Amino acid sequence: MSYPGPRAAAYALAWIFALALAIDLLWMPVQVGDSLGEILDARQSESAWAAFAGSFGTEAYLRPLRIAQIKGLFDLAQGSHYWLVYRGFHALLVVAAIMLFVRALRVATLVDLAAAASALVVLVGLYTFRGTVREAFPINHFLEVVVLCLATLNLTRSRGSFWIDLAAVVIFVSAALTLESGLLVWVVALTAWAVGWRGVSARGLAVMTVLLVGYVYVRFAVLSTGVPALSERSAGYLLEVLDPPELQRRFGAQPLWFYAYNVLASISSVLFSEPQNGVFQVVSSWMNDRPMWRVIIPLATSVGTTGVLLWAAVRRLRGAARLDDTARAIIVFVVVLLTNAALSFAYTKDEIISVAGAFYAFAAYGAMRDAMLTGITLRPAAASGCALLLCVLATGWSVRAAGVHYVLRSQAMNHQADWVDLPGRWKRDGAWPSDPAEQQLILQLRDDAVESRFPNTRVGGPGWPGRLWFE
Amino acid sequence: MTPSSRVALLVGVPPVCAGVLWMSVLAVAIVTGTHPTWTLQPRNLSEAAAFEDRAAVVRLAAREDVNRAAEVRAGLVAAAGVMTPIEAAAASREPESVQLLFDLGASPDPAVWQRAFCISDADGVRALLVEHRPPGARDECANSD
Numbered sequence: 318m319s320y321p322g323p324r325a326a327a328y329a330l331a332w333i334f335a336l337a338l339a340i341d342l343l344w345m346p347v348q349v350g351d352s353l354g355e356i357l358d359a360r361q362s363e364s365a366w367a368a369f370a371g372s373f374g375t376e377a378y379l380r381p382l383r384i385a386q387i388k389g390l391f392d393l394a395q396g397s398h399y400w401l402v403y404r405g406f407h408a409l410l411v412v413a414a415i416m417l418f419v420r421a422l423r424v425a426t427l428v429d430l431a432a433a434a435s436a437l438v439v440l441v442g443l444y445t446f447r448g449t450v451r452e453a454f455p456i457n458h459f460l461e462v463v464v465l466c467l468a469t470l471n472l473t474r475s476r477g478s479f480w481i482d483l484a485a486v487v488i489f490v491s492a493a494l495t496l497e498s499g500l501l502v503w504v505v506a507l508t509a510w511a512v513g514w515r516g517v518s519a520r521g522l523a524v525m526t527v528l529l530v531g532y533v534y535v536r537f538a539v540l541s542t543g544v545p546a547l548s549e550r551s552a553g554y555l556l557e558v559l560d561p562p563e564l565q566r567r568f569g570a571q572p573l574w575f576y577a578y579n580v581l582a583s584i585s586s587v588l589f590s591e592p593q594n595g596v597f598q599v600v601s602s603w604m605n606d607r608p609m610w611r612v613i614i615p616l617a618t619s620v621g622t623t624g625v626l627l628w629a630a631v632r633r634l635r636g637a638a639r640l641d642d643t644a645r646a647i648i649v650f651v652v653v654l655l656t657n658a659a660l661s662f663a664y665t666k667d668e669i670i671s672v673a674g675a676f677y678a679f680a681a682y683g684a685m686r687d688a689m690l691t692g693i694t695l696r697p698a699a700a701s702g703c704a705l706l707l708c709v710l711a712t713g714w715s716v717r718a719a720g721v722h723y724v725l726r727s728q729a730m731n732h733q734a735d736w737v738d739l740p741g742r743w744k745r746d747g748a749w750p751s752d753p754a755e756q757q758l759i760l761q762l763r764d765d766a767v768e769s770r771f772p773n774t775r776v777g778g779p780g781w782p783g784r785l786w787f788e
Numbered sequence: 789m790t791p792s793s794r795v796a797l798l799v800g801v802p803p804v805c806a807g808v809l810w811m812s813v814l815a816v817a818i819v820t821g822t823h824p825t826w827t828l829q830p831r832n833l834s835e836a837a838a839f840e841d842r843a844a845v846v847r848l849a850a851r852e853d854v855n856r857a858a859e860v861r862a863g864l865v866a867a868a869g870v871m872t873p874i875e876a877a878a879a880s881r882e883p884e885s886v887q888l889l890f891d892l893g894a895s896p897d898p899a900v901w902q903r904a905f906c907i908s909d910a911d912g913v914r915a916l917l918v919e920h921r922p923p924g925a926r927d928e929c930a931n932s933d
Binding site: 330333334336337340341427428430431432434435437438685689690692693700703704705707708711712714715716718719722726730733734736737738741766767768769770771772773774775776777778779782 | 791792793794795796797798799800801802803804805806807808809810811813814817818821822823825826827828829838839840841842843845846847864865880884887888891
């Protein structure tokens with residue numbers, strides 16, 4: 318009887334998580350907030366190209382491909398299959414993210430496999446990843462940027478060719494025109510090249526750099542597209558969420574402090590899982606007598622894993638290990654984290670920092686592998702302690718990853734309830750559209766949501782999921 | 789088994805268990821149509837309102853009278869027994885459910901209205917009920933402040 322090798326086993330485990338996530342994503346309606354308006358805009362737009370061209374000239378964002386993609390999928394739905402195309406695309410994206418992540422790990426041994434399994438639950442369990450699946454936008458572009466950055470990472474680790482360079486350039490253009498955080502594709506390619514992963518050649522990198530300069534010039538000099546203002550949205554700050562007027566009142570005269578807080582909060586949220594969306598949940602839960610397990614487990618697992626990462630980095634800085642793939646992964650992660658956090662200066666949101674989260678899990682793979690290999694060389698007591706610590710960490714991250722199912726089930730019901738309420742609310746507010754075609758589209762999306770059967774996570778269920786995981 | 793294999797097993801097993809458990813839960817839900825953890829399904833419109841399942845309210849309202857009283861099982865929500873959907877929604881303290889039922893045509897008589905008013909102390913629910921108060925209905929509740 319033959320057994321699958323570690324690489325095949327890692328892919329098998331990745332498929333289990335990818336399919337579970339994909340099923341959970343399909344078992345959810347498109348959400349109303351930040352979605353319906355864009356779908357209605359897509360209906361009015363003549364074509365994907367018209368949507369692309371028409372999105373230039375906004376005040377704070379330059380995301381033409383984002384709108385064009387929503388329109389492209391809208392047309393693909395052919396007037397009826399909106400749930401299938403939008404939710405299906407989300408499911409495809411999550412499968413792509415998981416598979417690209419595992420591909421980048423290059424699993425070869427049993428220890429690699431164990432580290433890869435841990436890295437997978439780190440990836441899925443991170444709050445930054447949760448944001449990319451719980452929001453059922455027409456297209457979750459945050460997840461799309463994660464996919465594009467992981468694709469770039471895989472390209473940098475290839476043998477390189479003209480086609481690899483071309484693919485990297487196309488990915489960069491697509492990502493940069495989808496979301497601002499898409500610029501991280503260039504950061505990934507550049508840092509990977511600097512540490513010795515040169516699948517994307519200097520020539521390819523030069524073209525990407527020229528395109529980046531062109532992007533900056535067009536955005537700021539030609540189109541005069543600015544950056545998000547304080548008055549645009551609510552944002553977490555210390556222990557509360559501040560609405561735009563309050564943000565304006567507190568930081569309008571001195572926004573730099575708020576921007577600095579956002580950058581530091583973003584970095585901390587990846588390394589320590591706190592704050593979440595800018596709010597320190599551990600302190601807030603403790604002060605308000607809310608369940609503590611759901612904040613203690615994330616904090617403890619993140620502190621532990623960041624500690625292992627730090628240990629692996631310090632070992633290399635002290636010369637105990639050469640510039641190997643683990644060192645490279647850590648360097649790429651640190652650069653991506655700092656850049657991603659800097660790009661999140663305007664407001665803190667877990668999904669905005671999701672690229673850094675994915676690279677955290679990538680770096681954690683190398684560090685966990687390193688800890689396992691080093692641990693077995695220690696004296697028996699220390700070796701046992703090391704193994705136990707890693708096992709506890711893997712268990713904690715597994716609990717966090719499993720919680721994504723609870724989050725998605727709860728979200729499905731929330732999104733469904735929003736659809737139920739929508740027509741009545743809009744009619745009472747005088748916002749119900751007069752265009753019959755628009756009405757029909759809204760009612761069709763609502764029917765899709767209402768006719769789906771979701772488990773009731775609100776009433777009659779056990780209390781432990783709410784104590785263990787945040788909705 | 790080598791030391792590295794033992795450590796690998798210790799570290800690798802929890803994530804595998806998480807993945808397999810997650811997939812198994814979904815498989816059970818797909819095959820049986822019921823989630824193994826959250827099994828509660830409303831049997832009538834009143835239960836749908838009591839269980840805060842507004843989509844089920846819409847589905848059931850298409851074939852049931854929105855003013856008809858039905859039994860809400862005991863032990864699942866605070867208020868149980870035979871009650872109308874509007875009373876069940878008020879008991880759940882969800883203004884959205886109450887509003888939805890009025891949107892769907894609920895028209896409580898004065899007695900039902902008073903019971904609904906008194907069963908919920910949620911401000912949003914009471915405000916909505918006051919907006920839809922039938923003639924002759926009283927907002928006086930025994931043992932209330």
